Amino acid sequence: MAEQKKGYFHIIREKYCKGCGICIAFCPKQLLVLKNGKVFPERPEICIGCHMCEYRCPDFAIEVKPIVEETNNSADVEGLDYSLPPEAHHA
Amino acid sequence: MPEIVKLMQGNEACTMGALAAGLEFYAGYPITPSTEIAEMCSEELPKVGGRFIQMEDEIGSIAACIGASLTGKKSMTATSGPGFSLMQESIGYASLCEIPVVIINVQRMGPSTGMPTSPAQQDLMQARWGTHGDHAIIALAPGNVKECFELTFKAFLLSEKYRVPVIVLTDEVIGHMREKVVMPDPRTYKIPVRAMPVTPAGYKPYEADPDGGVPLMAPFGKGYRWHCTGLFHDEKGAPSGKASVAEALLHRLERKIEKNKAELVDYFAESLDDCDVAVVSFGSSAMAALSAVRKARAQGLKAGMLRIKTVWPFPDEAVRELTKTAHTIIVPEMNQGQMALEVERVVHGKAKVVKLGKVNGDLFRPEEVFEVLKEAF
Amino acid sequence: MAEVLDYFRKERLPSIWCPGCGHGTVTGALIRAIDKLGLDKNNIVMVSGIGCSSRAVGYLDFDTLHTTHGRAIAFATGVKLAKPNLKVIVMTGDGDCAAIGGNHFIHAARRNIDITTIVMNNNIYGMTSGQYSPTTPHGMLGTTAPYGNVEYAFDLCELAKAAGATYVARATSYHVTLLEELIEKALQNKGFSVVEAMTQCPTYFGRKNKIGGAVELLNWIKDGTINVKAAAALPPEKREGKILIGELHRSERPEYTASYLEMTSKVQRTYNDYKGGNRGCELNSD
Structure with a gap:
């Protein structure tokens, strides 16, 4: 399958994001912002796909994916289950 | 193959019992007077494809045994007082996580380093309550060398069946005596x-009848991918801080032993039916006690003997029965009265309990027990 | 390549870790390394002790063993010796590994048993709220070092190397790609491998020492470290006070379980007529 990269998009798992700001601070393009305490890709079109936000995120809340023509992006995002409960205790 | 007859010492008999039960993994640390067990395991296990490792301490030993047990191997360690103290935390872990493991404690004089080459029975209560928190445990006390074989074998049966750590309480004399x-x-x-x-598919590692059920244990490495944690956990094995989950788990663990007490209880009884004075004892003390009881009978005194083999859970019923005829119960033991406390609890004033403790590193002599026995009539 | 989250027990996320804690970052690097190597999920056993870092295994979809404080490596030794075909990985913290578990750590290294140990070093006891640990730098603050730490820190990598580990490396939660790469190499080493992952505790270490939050701590870690390859080209005065990261040690030595099995098969050949009773080991054997 000939895939042509058309930039990148970001999967944000808001349920997992704790708003620590690591991804925002170390993004080389400064394209992420904090919105209502959660990360938000404000200018995804300038993303260079270095994955540093994804790799440094301690909570698996952000993922960078290349946009490929055959891919239906929205399905990817909607396929995730956000309804999962958080671990209800702290020992 | 016919039966095997052999002259051997208690520590050897424990090892033979374990090997007969299919021992596959031994981790231990040298300590008197249990060392022969480790030595023998290091020699015998490789012959049958088993594993032996000498760990850096007793804490590591019990930990390695639990790790091996989680892969499905029958595991055992052996130690004595100081090492048994070090193992306590992980015994609690095995109890809560329901991991089968057998621990042989060849008791010696304590506290502390004490008298390493002298016998004692001072770890009776520690075997029950040594680790922190309420917990399920089984402890067996062989009264002679032959029973070292039998009860170590049985320890594996019970440990595997009930998924509980089982402690075999022997002592320096039984461990080193040859019979x-x-x-x-x-x-x-x-x-x-x-x-x-x-x-x-659908495996829940701690799914069991809430009234004392035993969950099925999947070995590691077989695709079950379950979580084993010393935190209180729900039936899926997930850590939980919920009061209801904690209560249900501890209740089930307690019931696991209580419910099956009839099967677990094991003792030796002689001349109890009409006895006026009963002697309750265990381990090597019971050898002298039995001689004293027989001597008393020979002189026409109605004495009886109850030697407890399963010390935990304590055989309440058997001891309570004694009060039907006996007005006095004598408890000879090589400590300052640990089993006597249990006997007192059970008879609840219905008979006089005489504590006969000995803590000088010497064995009881039959005459010592006989003198006290005679006085009691 | 599978999705990283496929390796997680997703129903247990999000984790209990504080916002900005680096333990998740290290866990992510480990998972990517496992995925890259294509290791079989069913063949991996993850073992941990007690502490913030040790909670990691509970979120991972392997056979996982969350043990007692400091004993992870001892439990792992039992697992590995019992079933040498399993890939055994220990996730531990600086207190769990170097203080209460120090003895097991050095002896596992001495045996060169095939266990990969990831030490998440955040220089502090996080779970119990910020006491100084064996890796808290001299002079820094902890709740039990209110006037500055009087003691000196362990260099965990030097310790592992001296004790006999055959693969020793260090990276940080800032240098994530390096971390992933080193863990990947550690997983491939047949022997005792140690990867020290320097990580941040913003809640206690950063706050108590007035360094700041997660971002400031990551910068502090970045500034305090230097790659071992780059350091080699620098004059000593420029390396002073910097912690080396990268692959620090690699050596060849027989692995413990392999040696043990070799001995066992030799013994069995000698005693193949051994009749110690009807064993039934085959029921549970590998």
């Missing part, structure tokens, strides 16, 4: 086999 042991034809052994789940 003739008749071991049954190996083909007649009912080798303990751990109950295992059939398929990983």
Whole structure:
């Protein structure tokens, strides 16, 4: 399958994001912002796909994916289950 | 193959019992007077494809045993007082996580380093309550060398069946004493086999009847991918801080032992039916006590003997029965009265309990017990 | 390549870790390394002790063993010796590994048993709220070092190397790609491998020492470290006070379980007529 990269998009798992700001601070393009305490890709079109936000995120809340023509992006995002409960205790 | 007859010491008999039960993994640390068990395991296990490791301490030893047990191997460690103290935390872990493991404690004089080459029975209460928190445990106390074989074998049966750590409480004298042991034809052994789940699909590692059920244990590395944690956990094995989950788990663990007490209780009884004075004892103290009881009977005194083999859970019923005829119960033991406390609890004033403790590193002599016995009539 | 989250027990996320804690970052690097190597999920056993870092295994979809404080490596030794075909990985913290578990750590290294140990070093006891640990730098603050730490820190990598580990490396939660790469190499080493992952505790270490939050701590870690390859080209005065990261040690030595099995098969050949009873080991054997 000939895939042509058309930039990148970001999967944000808001349920997992704790708003620590690591991804925002170390993004080389400064394209992420904090919105209502959660990360938000404000200018995804300038993303260079270095994955540093994804790799440094301690909570698996952000993922960078290349946009490929055959891919239906929205399905990817909607396929995730956000309804999962958080671990209800702290020992 | 016929039965095997051999002159051997208690520590050897414990090892033979373990090997007969299918011991596959031993981790230990040298300590007097248990060392022969480690030495023998290091020699015998490689011959049958088993594993032996000398760990850096007793904490590591019990930990390695639990780790091996999680892969489905029958595991055992042996130690004495100081090492037994070090193992306590992980014994609690095995109890809460329901991991089968056998611990042999060849008791010696304590506290602390004490008298390493002298016998004692001072770890009776520690075997029950040594680790922190309420917990399920089984402890067996052989009264002679032959029973070292039998009860170590049985320890594996119970440990695998109830998924509980089982402690075998011997002592320096039984461990080092040599006696003739008749071991049954190996083909007649009912080798303990751990109950295992059939398929990983829908497997819940701690799913069991809330009233004392035993969950099925999946070995690591077989695709079950379960979580084993010393935190209170729900039936899926997930850590939980919920009061209801914690209560249900501890209740089930307690019931696991309580409910099956009838099967677990094991003792030796002689001349109890009409006895006026009963002697309750265990381990090597009971040897002298039995001689004293027989001497008393020979002189027409109605004495009886109850030697407890399963010390935990304590055989409440058997001891309570004694009060039907006996007005006095004498408890000879090589400590300052630990079993006597249990006897007092059970008889609840219905008979006089005489504590006969000995803590000088010497064995009881039959005459010592006989003198006290005679006085009691 | 599978999705990283496929390796997680997703129903247990999000984790209990504080916002900005680096333990998740290290866990992510480990998972990517496992995925890259294509290791079989069913063949991996993850073992941990007690502490913030040790909670990691509970979120991962392997056979996982969350043990007692400091004993992870001892439990792992039992697992590995019992079933040498399993890939055994220990996730531990600086207190769990170097203080209460120090003895097991050095002896596992001495045996060169095939266990990969990831030490998440955040220089502090996080779970119990910020006491100084064996890796808290001299002079820094902890709740039990209110006037500055009087003691000196362990260099965990030097310790592992001296004790006999055959693969020793260090990276940080800032240098994530390096971390992933080193863990990947550690997983491939047949022997005792140690990867020290320097990580941040913003809640206690950063706050108590007035360094700041997660971002400031990551910068502090970045500034305090230097790659071992780059350091080689620098004059000593420029390396002073910097912690080396990268692959620090690699050596060849027989692995413990392999040696043990070799001995066992030799013994068995000698005693193949051994009749110690009807064993039934085959029921549970590998």
